[in-house]
Amino acid sequence: KILFILGFFSTLAVIALIAVAVTQNKPLPKNVKYGIVLDAGSSHTNLYVYEWPAEKENDTGVVQQVEVCKVEGPGISGYSHDTEKAGPSLAQCLRQAEKVIPSKQHQETPVYLGATAGMRLLSLENKSAADNVLSSVEKTLLSAPFSFQGARIISGQEEGAYGWITINYLLGNFKQVLYQWQSGWKKFLHSLKSISETSGALDLGGASTQITFVPNELTSGSPENLLYFRLYGKNYQVYTHSFLCYGKDQALQQKLARDLQA
Template identity: 65%
Template sequence: MLRLQNKEQADSVLSGVTKSLSNYPFDFQGARIITGQEEGAYGWITINYLLGKFTQKLSWLSLIQRKSDNQETFGALDLGGASTQITFVPQNQTIESPDNALQFRLYGKDYSVYTHSFLCYGKDQALLQKLAKDIQVARNGTFKDPCFHPGYKKVMNVSVLYKTPCTKRFKTTLPLQQFEIQGSGDYQQCRASILELFNTSECPYSRCAFNGIFLPPLQGDFRAFSAFYFVMNFLNVTSEKVSSLEKVIEMVENFCSRPWQEIKTSFARVKERYLSEYCFSGTYILALLLEGYHFTADSWEHIQFIGKIQDSDAGWTLGYMLNLTNMIPAEQPLSAPLSHATYVFLMVLFSLILVAAVVIGLLLFHKPSYFWKEMV
């Protein structure tokens, strides 16, 4: 996004980072802005690496090598402020768009991965797009916004909306410098407004997500992280008790309808800027997953929202490091490393054998002399 907004500033930042890190005593290989596809792919690598999907496991009871009960990888759903990514391995499906196909060979297995990054469809940029679209029908500089709580009011400068390239398609000359948002807290109307951001009328492939981008049929389980998790966790819809899509929609709808003053009182420690946007963000996430990515009530149960995996953040950074340092080999090692559980089991087993041997030895050496004579 920074490169789109100001290429010179982006180059200046990278130059400064390069100059600074080059002074440190490690093998610095340069700084660059990764592509959206790379971000999606590295996020996919991160979660599957941390969840053990790339390695074979040892059965610590039988001590024989066996494959994991389910070697199918998890799909990755990432949501940031500027963009969102979807990445997974389609089954028996040709990836019709070469730009969305990546090939990996990890631990002796080939993966044909589908990935796409939707720039301008992160939650922050999506909100700016929606406001830039809706302000065109504002009367006297004021408009009712169903994506904000009843009683919420905020004055914004029009220029703020057009600082980002994501709102370029909605840019127009308006006879005002400022406008006021007045929240009405209506989930259904908010959803309808958000759906206008997705162009689903054209698709040059057999099937698409939105904006003419190819999307193969969804396959397997997905892990949703970053803003997907932060927003849905705040809305309290990530627990196992809220497993059905119908219940999730009901909870988001109820949250949006609550008066702004009540929300501020209930969440006094949360900054108003972030608190005011949770209704929009929750509604946007549901619209993106259901209408954009075509999850259904049935496939919704295959999505799990995660913040951390084994105390590690779910995100693209670990995957980037693993790929850069070749910590995930292309071929399966000849001998799989012992898991922690296997190591503990073997240590306990050997300790018991050693103790048993010592006890038997002590018993034999402390037998009375007549015992040895009888044996002779």
């Protein structure tokens, strides 16, 4: 079963970054921990604050979003001609995160930025500009009172896989008890739950489209499109493919270009 994800659904991929990252943490004290993820998309950047109990379920953290802040201005790839402004554009949302997270936990709170197709395109067109944008972003994140964990361009395969993890997390395909707190569109998503163990995900973004699912049979072809995860005590082999320049914004630009040529 393929679920078609539009608009704000695509931004949910960041939940997967935390869900996977928490599995790599060292044992933590018995209290609530926080994490910050910046989802640097092609048209805009969102900052998300997550919390999770230190206790894990089958070695995987149970994550809940507690804050979202939309960064003003374009996505960081939009600063290709003025790269030094990319980092400072994030400052307002970082200050908002400081207010949400208890000050005594600032230094231990990881912050991570993942850039998607907009930056992948910029890197192909002008690698120097892309590197300068990331350098500006890193400088700003290092100046924040949090524990900087990295700022990088994620691959299309990673983006697709994170989206698949997110949608199956929300549907309850990994762990049912998460849905005692569901409401609104989360209930709607859960009503679409597939009779199969997991659901596939088709993620239409601004500059790319990803399709991700668990194949019915193990395959040895296209190893670069196969990723492996262990979530809630179970192993998953996932097929994912990203179509760069097939996002809605890129499609519109291509249509306008053809119209002008005609």
